Amino acid sequence: DAKTTQPPSMDCAEGRAANxxxxxxxxxxxxxxxxxxxxxxxxxxxxxxxxxNNETNEMASLIITEDxxxxxxxxxxxxxxxxxxxxxIVRDLNTGGxxxxxxxGTRLFVKA
Amino acid sequence: KAGVTQTPRYLIKTRGQQVTLxxxxxxxxxxVSWYQQTxxxxxxxxxEYFSETQRNKGNFPGRFxxxxxSNSRSEMNVSTxxxxxxxxxxxxxSFGDRxxxxxxxxxxxxxxxx
Numbered sequence: 305d306a307k308t309t310q311p312p313s314m315d316c317a318e319g320r321a322a323n324x325x326x327x328x329x330x331x332x333x334x335x336x337x338x339x340x341x342x343x344x345x346x347x348x349x350x351x352x353x354x355x356x357n358n359e360t361n362e363m364a365s366l367i368i369t370e371d372x373x374x375x376x377x378x379x380x381x382x383x384x385x386x387x388x389x390x391x392x393i394v395r396d397l398n399t400g401g402x403x404x405x406x407x408x409g410t411r412l413f414v415k416a
Numbered sequence: 417k418a419g420v421t422q423t424p425r426y427l428i429k430t431r432g433q434q435v436t437l438x439x440x441x442x443x444x445x446x447x448v449s450w451y452q453q454t455x456x457x458x459x460x461x462x463x464e465y466f467s468e469t470q471r472n473k474g475n476f477p478g479r480f481x482x483x484x485x486s487n488s489r490s491e492m493n494v495s496t497x498x499x500x501x502x503x504x505x506x507x508x509x510s511f512g513d514r515x516x517x518x519x520x521x522x523x524x525x526x527x528x529x530x
Contacts (some may be wrong), residue, residue: 321450347420347506347521348459391459404487404519406459 309393313411316386324410326392329373335396337368339377340387342409348391351377365369365399382414418442420509431442434495437525439507446514447471449519450482450483454506455490467489468511495530497529 307348309327316322328337336355340348350365352359359366365378379386391409421440423468429435441448449472450462452468484494488509494501504526510519 332510340521345504345524347523348516349507350520353518405461406451408458 305395307335307405307406310390310392310407310410311362313413314409315413315415316379316382318416319385320416321379322386322412323412324377324379324384324392325374326377327374328392328394331372332396333396335394337366337372337375338393338395338404339364339366340391340393340406341386342391343385343388348406351390353395360388369382384414386412387414388412396400405413418483420520421506422505422507422522422525424525425523426470426526428530429497430530431497431499434493435497435499435527437507437527438490438491439466439490439509439522441490441507441509442520445486445509445511445520447510448484448488449508449510450490450492451506452476453500453506453524454502459506462492493529494523499529501529502529 329366336353338353339351342348352361352364354366354368368375389411391406393404395404423438432441439448443521445500446513448467449464451459453459463482464472468484479495506524508519508521
């Protein structure tokens, strides 16, 4: 079963920041938080990942709470092309495997 | 560098037949994971191969199998196809060692069973 909970859908105005929440209350110390997105009928695209510190790259920022039980993906200036399903997953890298369980994700609609 | 390549992109098969899908990972990546995506069930993990060995397995029947070759290319096979096997099949490649990098997905193979 997926170890994360996300809202099923969200709207965002073009040019505004999109803040996508994710709950992962059972996350363990070895597990990283990863975010992917999937645009219709394409393969999921990696966005960002983190352990406990906030992370930023050219696509997004990831804010992880101090207790690591939740996180927020921030798209600072959403565009119409950011309309996609966003998946928050936890991944235990210490096992050496990549058995990633995807939940239902959040369908983000960016509106003009 | 080249991304993850899945072939074929589209496939139509008849119930009862078998099918083989191929995935070529990014050069240097040794881990290949396979997923099934359907509108009703979302993205479901099938199995993961690392250095020619199955390392993780999801909850799918034995009709679904896979293998990985010495060059890290992977194939998955579905035997005795059922209508419910119609789905987008995705593979993802990563280094697979105990590092903290991302996995890259291919564009998928869309299988239709009629």
